[in-house]
Amino acid sequence: MRTITLIIVHCSANRAGSALRLADIDRYHRSLGWKGCGYHYVIPTDGTIETGRTEAEVGAHCKKHNRHSIGICYIGGMSADGKPADTRTDAQRTSLRKLLEALHRKYPRALIVGHRDLDPQKDCPCFNAVSEYADLQPH
Ligand SMILES: [Zn+2]
Numbered sequence: 251m252r253t254i255t256l257i258i259v260h261c262s263a264n265r266a267g268s269a270l271r272l273a274d275i276d277r278y279h280r281s282l283g284w285k286g287c288g289y290h291y292v293i294p295t296d297g298t299i300e301t302g303r304t305e306a307e308v309g310a311h312c313k314k315h316n317r318h319s320i321g322i323c324y325i326g327g328m329s330a331d332g333k334p335a336d337t338r339t340d341a342q343r344t345s346l347r348k349l350l351e352a353l354h355r356k357y358p359r360a361l362i363v364g365h366r367d368l369d370p371q372k373d374c375p376c377f378n379a380v381s382e383y384a385d386l387q388p389h
């Protein structure tokens with residue numbers, strides 16, 4: 251079993267309303283020579299929680315932090331004019347919270363962060379995950 255110290259939230263950097271799903275990301279990541287979707291979970295705009303890698307597997311989503319983390323990606327993160335934006339639909343917000351609640355129960359010592367909290371060069375996931383999920387942080 252891996253030791254999970256971080257749950258990292260990402261956006262896919264697609265424009266609001268993108269119909270992308272896990273299968274598309276899986277295809278794209280395979281085209282890069284990876285062994286399938288780099289995230290553990292993907293949440294398309296309809297709020298489905300799609301499973302990519304198993305939690306036992308190391309992901310490929312955040313340089314230097316993959317070994318000890320779980321990666322979740324919601325589809326979106328860009329406004330219609332291509333700027334970083336929190337484009338989560340109500341269904342995505344609901345599912346993301348539900349998933350994080352379950353992961354928090356399973357990994358109570360893991361910090362929930364956004365990709366940008368680990369790499370200041372990034373806007374991803376275009377909202378403040380640390381404060382939004384303050385109630386699910388280790389205490
Ligand atoms: Zn990211």
